[in-house]
Each structure stands twice: as structure tokens, then as C-alpha cells.
Amino acid sequence: MAAGSAIQIPSRLPLLLTHEGVLLPGSTMRTSVDSPRNMQLVRSRLLKGTSLRSTIIGVIPNTSDPTSDCDDLPSLHRIGTAALAVQVVGSNWPKPHYTLLVTGLCRFQILQLLKEKPYPVAEVEQLDRLEQFTDQHKSEEELGELSEQFYKYAVQILDAVRLEERFKMTIPLLVRQIEGLKLLQKTRKPKQDDDKRIVAIRPNRRINHMPSTTEDEEEEDHDDVVMLEKKIRASSMSEQALKVCLKEIKRLKKMPQSMPEYALTRNYLELMVELPWNKSTKDRLEIRAARIVLDNDHYAMEKLKKRVLEYLAVRQLKNNLKGPILCFVGPPGVGKTSVGRSIAKTLGREFHRIALGGVCDQSDIRGHRRTYVGSMPGRIINGLKTVGVNNPVFLLDEVDKLGKSLQGDPAAALLEVLDPEQNHSFTDHYLNVAFDLSQVLFIATANTTATIPPALLDRMEIIRVPGYTQEEKIEIAHRHLIPKQLEQHGLTPQQIQIPQVTTLDIITRYTREAGVRSLDRKLGAICRAVAVKVAEGQHKETKPDRAEVGEGEASGSFDLLDNTDIHLHFPAGAVTKDGPSAGVTIVTCLASLFSGRLVCSDVAMTGEITLRGLVLPVGGIKDKVLAAHRAGLKRVIIPRRNEKDLEEIAANVRQDLTFVTASCLDEVLNAAFDGGFAAKPRVERLNSKL
Numbered sequence: 001m002a003a004g005s006a007i008q009i010p011s012r013l014p015l016l017l018t019h020e021g022v023l024l025p026g027s028t029m030r031t032s033v034d035s036p037r038n039m040q041l042v043r044s045r046l047l048k049g050t051s052l053r054s055t056i057i058g059v060i061p062n063t064s065d066p067t068s069d070c071d072d073l074p075s076l077h078r079i080g081t082a083a084l085a086v087q088v089v090g091s092n093w094p095k096p097h098y099t100l101l102v103t104g105l106c107r108f109q110i111l112q113l114l115k116e117k118p119y120p121v122a123e124v125e126q127l128d129r130l131e132q133f134t135d136q137h138k139s140e141e142e143l144g145e146l147s148e149q150f151y152k153y154a155v156q157i158l159d160a161v162r163l164e165e166r167f168k169m170t171i172p173l174l175v176r177q178i179e180g181l182k183l184l185q186k187t188r189k190p191k192q193d194d195d196k197r198i199v200a201i202r203p204n205r206r207i208n209h210m211p212s213t214t215e216d217e218e219e220e221d222h223d224d225v226v227m228l229e230k231k232i233r234a235s236s237m238s239e240q241a242l243k244v245c246l247k248e249i250k251r252l253k254k255m256p257q258s259m260p261e262y263a264l265t266r267n268y269l270e271l272m273v274e275l276p277w278n279k280s281t282k283d284r285l286e287i288r289a290a291r292i293v294l295d296n297d298h299y300a301m302e303k304l305k306k307r308v309l310e311y312l313a314v315r316q317l318k319n320n321l322k323g324p325i326l327c328f329v330g331p332p333g334v335g336k337t338s339v340g341r342s343i344a345k346t347l348g349r350e351f352h353r354i355a356l357g358g359v360c361d362q363s364d365i366r367g368h369r370r371t372y373v374g375s376m377p378g379r380i381i382n383g384l385k386t387v388g389v390n391n392p393v394f395l396l397d398e399v400d401k402l403g404k405s406l407q408g409d410p411a412a413a414l415l416e417v418l419d420p421e422q423n424h425s426f427t428d429h430y431l432n433v434a435f436d437l438s439q440v441l442f443i444a445t446a447n448t449t450a451t452i453p454p455a456l457l458d459r460m461e462i463i464r465v466p467g468y469t470q471e472e473k474i475e476i477a478h479r480h481l482i483p484k485q486l487e488q489h490g491l492t493p494q495q496i497q498i499p500q501v502t503t504l505d506i507i508t509r510y511t512r513e514a515g516v517r518s519l520d521r522k523l524g525a526i527c528r529a530v531a532v533k534v535a536e537g538q539h540k541e542t543k544p545d546r547a548e549v550g551e552g553e554a555s556g557s558f559d560l561l562d563n564t565d566i567h568l569h570f571p572a573g574a575v576t577k578d579g580p581s582a583g584v585t586i587v588t589c590l591a592s593l594f595s596g597r598l599v600c601s602d603v604a605m606t607g608e609i610t611l612r613g614l615v616l617p618v619g620g621i622k623d624k625v626l627a628a629h630r631a632g633l634k635r636v637i638i639p640r641r642n643e644k645d646l647e648e649i650a651a652n653v654r655q656d657l658t659f660v661t662a663s664c665l666d667e668v669l670n671a672a673f674d675g676g677f678a679a680k681p682r683v684e685r686l687n688s689k690l
């Protein structure tokens with residue numbers, strides 16, 4: 001189709017049904033093809049055909065919901081645009097689809113549908129016989145908002161077949177647009193260093209002669225590229241990166257702007273310039289100051305703070321980061337993230353949290369190759385771009401919730417990130433050049449070590465962060481949570497006072513947790529309620545009432561026996577249960593069931609039981625004892641061989657509880673039942689009160 005010749009489209013056209021955007025003659029549109037019908041069209045017509053005619057298709061706009069595109073053909077807009085398929089890109093990510101670049105040639109109307117399957121083909125009549133389009137319009141990013149408005153009118157304009165009708169519709173719209181842009185120009189002063197292009201209105205040019213890419217615009221673009229090249233040369237990127245960037249900029253200079261690759265290459269180069277290749281903050285580590293920061297920010301957690309200080313001290317003396325990666329493991333809301341933040345504060349470094357929960361694709365860590373449509377760098381490189389320095393503290397949150405999928409194992413990618421032997425030349429797929437991560441301080445958090453991939457676990461030093469006692473929670477609330485909430489809600493201590501007994505009430509009756517996250521939320525709810533009263537000017541000194549805190553939790557019950565069959569029910573089947581520590585408890589339940597006697601309601605117990613009735617030691621005694629204490633129980637039965645673990649428990653908690661150590665089942669049962677236990681089996685239907 002030589003320029004200047006009139007376009008003659010085939011009388012039968014395969015139809016591509018689109019639901020977004022309207023392709024107008026002379027314009028170019030990129031559209032994603034993923035419905036079965038459209039995929040078939042691309043495969044059979046565009047990928048197999050070899051003639052030029054086979055690349056002409058009919059694009060029908062306004063087709064209803066593409067997800068229902070399976071059997072019945074939806075009703076079709078009568079007028080469509082014949083288009084030349086300029087490029088087809090196939091991808092399997094995130095699901096199989098093609099991206100099609102089409103250029104509109106002319107309008108047509110559907111005369112008759114010839115077939116519906118596997119893709120629709122219609123007999124068509126060409127409506128306008130315009131001269132060959134002269135250029136492709138490249139959509140301007142800055143015109144995003146305007147194009148949304150434009151879209152509304154586009155379908156109407158497509159329907160305007162007569163030239164006069166088209167003028168009548170478009171001229172008022174264009175005039176309005178130009179007025180709007182003039183206003184915008186007045187209010188926006190162009191920044192010298194702004195590498196985003198500003199749309200300029202050139203008053204002397206007549207609308208019908210205005211080519212899509214003017215000389216001025218080309219010059220502007222050229223200036224932009226020159227500016228970008230200057231920035232690349234001025235940046236302190238590695239030699240390898242500089243080489244790649246200069247090669248890309250050379251390609252960019254030769255590339256017409258309308259090429260889709262132009263924008264991709266530009267984005268890539270802009271990211272390369274923005275990355276902190278050599279920019280870092282200066283460490284100001286002073287152990288005494290670090291201790292003060294940690295103590296000021298966190299109450300209790302003595303063991304954790306001690307280990308963090310040791311770690312920082314070794315770093316100060318050795319002045320390198322080749323130590324282990326610290327991993328804080330503990331229940332939600334015990335301050336793992338906030339300790340990470342304090343570490344960054346003590347070091348004077350930037351802090352960035354990378355949430356790994358649910359990540360199951362290695363490209364999340366390592367980025368996509370640039371050949372993918374919509375490719376992006378991974379979270380590590382993105383994080384570095386966000387903080388703007390190459391030595392931040394990165395908190396890898398929830399490493400225990402990493403997933404795995406066909407798209408590769410993210411844990412393997414993380415290993416490379418964390419390995420001091422390799423991470424000085426970490427290569428993100430998108431960058432495709434090495435970036436030095438050796439100055440980044442990585443800290444990880446997890447709720448449990450059980451699901452951390454073993455190879456990762458091996459690289460980390462686990463520091464357990466246990467739950468808090470009630471007393472610790474009260475202190476945390478009054479020293480940290482309440483002042484923070486007051487500040488967030490714009491309240492002063494004169495406007496609301498929460499007495500310690502109230503906090504205790506909230507802790508014991510309205511929250512049941514190892515950490516302080518719900519407590520914090522409840523305190524927030526109180527502050528919000530008070531803020532409303534203060535704002536309404538009706539405030540007297542306010543004490544929180546029950547409704548503001550929320551209702552307490554109901555306790556569950558379970559049935560055990562059906563005649564002589566034993567039914568053991570472990571609630572929440574989807575939650576994996578392992579570990580033998582409920583052994584003594586299950587046997588005690590059964591003993592209660594068969595004897596018809598009730599177990600004391602203030603007893604907690606843990607321990608593994610052998611087939612011969614011996615009680616074996618178990619892990620996590622501290623957490624279990626704290627949970628029993630939280631639940632208001634008085635007596636705790638533990639395996640005798642766990643007696644040494646009681647030393648770890650705060651004295652005030654120990655004072656409130658009586659501990660019974662047991663090495664065999666008899667001792668457990670004697671302690672669990674009032675007045676001891678001499679088994680007299682009685683087989684009848686009973687409900688356990690445990």
C-alpha cells in the first residue's frame with residue numbers, strides 16, 4: 001500500500017471483538033487478546049497467514065463482557081474499523097495472551113455475518129475511502145485524562161460516516177480541548193529539568209494540516225534523549241551498566257517514537273539513572289545511643305534487644321556485613337517490624353519493608369525479563385529505587401509465608417539476595433546488569449520457622465520474640481501505644497485518660513493475643529470515639545465504655561462421645577496440626593469422658609505421651625505458660641523434663657501459677673482432677689466439660 005493510494009479492504013473480514021478503546025482510522029492501538037475467539041483469530045489468521053491481505057482484520061468496538069465470550073456471539077456494533085495488524089506479541093504471563101498492535105485503515109459496516117466459529121467472519125462494506133494514512137499517532141501519556149473523555153465520544157464519531165457529520169461532532173470537541181490545554185499551560189510552568197514532555201499548543205497551525213509529529217516535537221524528543229544521555233554519563237553507575245545504557249541510548253536515537261519499544265527502552269534507562277549505584281547514607285553507629293533508641297522504642301524484649309546490640313557491636317568492630325541474617329520469629333504484633341525500624345534508626349539508615357507473604361513467583365524478587373509485556377524490576381530493585389540509597393535496612397517480612405509455583409521458587413532467588421558471597425553482583429532480570437547489594441542490611445521476620453525453606457533458614461540466625469505478659473502489655477500500652485494513638489488522633493492527655501485498670505480490662509476481656517496489635521486497635525477505637533466527642537464540643541473527661549471497645553470472644557465447645565465410639569474433633573481442619581504436645585490433654589479428655597468426672601476448669605497442661613503412659617518433654621513452654629496465664633488459669637501441668645524452662649518465665653507470672661511436673665500419666669490425671677484420679681471406667685454417653 002503505497003502512500004497516496006486509496007485503501008481497498010477485502011469484502012470479507014475476520015472480526016476482532018474489543019471491549020476497551022475504539023480504534024479510529026489513522027490511529028494505532030495496542031490491545032490485549034485473551035478471549036478464546038480472539039486468540040483463535042490471531043492464531044489462524046495472523047500467525048499462519050503470509051499475504052498482506054491476511055493481516056487486515058475488522059475491529060469491532062464496544063463488545064460486551066469478554067469473560068462471557070465462550071459460546072453465544074454477543075451482539076456486535078454495526079460499524080467497525082478495518083485494521084492492519086502491525087505486530088503480534090505472545091506471552092504466557094500472567095496467563096496466555098497476545099498483545100496486538102493494530103493501525104486503523106478505514107470504517108466498514110457489517111452486511112452479513114458469514115460464520116461465528118471459531119472466530120466471526122463477516123461480509124463487509126467499506127464506508128470511507130480515505131487516502132493512505134500518513135503517520136501513526138502515538139498516544140501521549142500526558143493526555144491520559146483527556147483521552148478518557150475522548151473515549152466517550154469516540155464511538156459516536158466512529159458512527160459518523162458523512163464528512164460533514166464528522167466535522168460537526170469533532171470541531172466543538174477540539175475547540176473545548178484546546179481551550180482547556182491553554183488554561184493548563186498558563187497554570188503549569190515548565191521546569192527546565194523536567195524530562196516529561198509538555199504538550200504545547202502551536203497557535204499558527206491549522207487543525208487540518210497538523211501532522212501528528214511536528215518538527216518541534218521531534219526536536220523536543222531529541223533534546224530529551226540528549227538530556228537522558230547526559231544523566232546516564234553523569235550517574236555513577238557501574239562500568240557494565242554504563243556500557244549497556246549507552247548502547248540502548250544509541251538505539252533509542254535511531255528508533256521512531258511510534259515504536260512500542262521506544263517507551264520500554266526509555267523507562268529502562270530512566271530507572272537505570274534513578275538507581276542509587278553509588279549513593280549511600282553514612283553509618284552513625286554508636287552502641288550506647290543504639291541501646292537508648294532500642295530501650296526508648298520498646299519495652300521489655302530484653303533478650304532480643306541484647307542480641308541486637310551484640311550484632312550491632314560486632315558490625316561496628318568488624319565494619320562489614322558478612323554476619324548472619326537476623327530473623328525475628330514470633331507471633332503477630334510483638335514488635336518484630338518495629339525493632340527492624342529501630343535498627344535502621346540507630347544506624348541512621350533508610351528503612352524499607354518488603355512484604356513476602358504470598359509471593360510465589362521468583363520474578364517478584366528478581367524481576368521480569370524485558371521481553372515480557374509489562375515487565376518490571378523485582379521488589380529488591382524497586383525498594384532501592386524507593387529509598388534512593390544503596391545501604392538501606394530491608395525488612396523481609398513474613399519469610400515463612402513464601403509460596404512456590406510454576407513461575408519458579410522465590411526462595412531460591414532470595415538465597416542469592418542474602419548470600420554475601422553472591423549478592424555483590426545480584427542480577428535482576430529486568431536490569432540485566434549486576435547491582436551490588438552487599439551494603440544492604442537484611443533483617444527477616446516470621447511467625448514460625450516451620451515453613452521457612454530450609455536453605456533460607458540455614459542462612460539466618462533465629463531470634464525468638466515471645467508474647468507478652470499482662471503486666472508487660474499494660475506497660476507497653478501506657479508508655480508507647482496510648483501516647484502514639486493520642487498523637488495520631490490529635491488528642492491531648494488532658495482530653496482522655498485511660499486508667500491502668502481499664503487497660504487491664506481491655507487486655508483480659510476484649511483481646512486474646514500474644515502481641516499487642518488488637519490492644520493497639522482497641523485503644524485506637526477509644527481515641528476515635530473520644531475525638532468525635534471532643535470535636536462536637538461535648539467533651540467532659542471521658543472514660544471508655546464497653547461498646548467502644550467491642551465485644552469479647554465467645555469460647556467454643558466440642559462433643560466427644562457417640563455411644564461407645566470415640567470421636568476426636570480437632571477444629572479448623574485447614575490449619576496444619578503437628579507436634580505431639582497435646583498428647584496428655586487428649587488422654588485426660590478421654591479419661592474424663594469414660595469416668596464421667598470433670599477436669600478442674602483452671603488447669604492447663606502440655607506434654608507428649610508414649611503408648612506406655614510416660615510423659616515426654618515438649619517445646620515452647622514459655623509461650624504456652626504465658627497463654628495459660630493470659631487465659632486466667634491457675635495450675636499448669638508440664639513434663640518433668642521441661643522444669644528447667646520455667647526459669648525463662650517472668651517471676652510475676654510464675655507467682656500467679658502453680659506448676660505440676662509429671663513424668664507419667666498417673667501424675668497428670670491426679671493433678672487434673674479434683675481429689676486425684678483413680679480410674680473407674682463407666683461407659684455411657686457424656687459431654688466433656690474440658
Ligand SMILES: Nc1ncnc2c1ncn2[C@@H]1O[C@H](COP(=O)(O)OP(=O)(O)OP(=O)(O)O)[C@@H](O)[C@H]1O
Binds near residue numbers: 297300332337520
Ligand atoms: N515491646 C514493645 N514496646 C513498644 N511497642 C511495641 C512493643 N511490641 C510491639 N509494639 C507495638 O505494637 C505494634 C505492632 O508491632 P509490629 O507491627 O512491629 O509487630 P510484628 O511483630 O511485626 O507483627 P506482624 O508479625 O504481624 O508483622 C507496633 O505499633 C509496635 O510499635
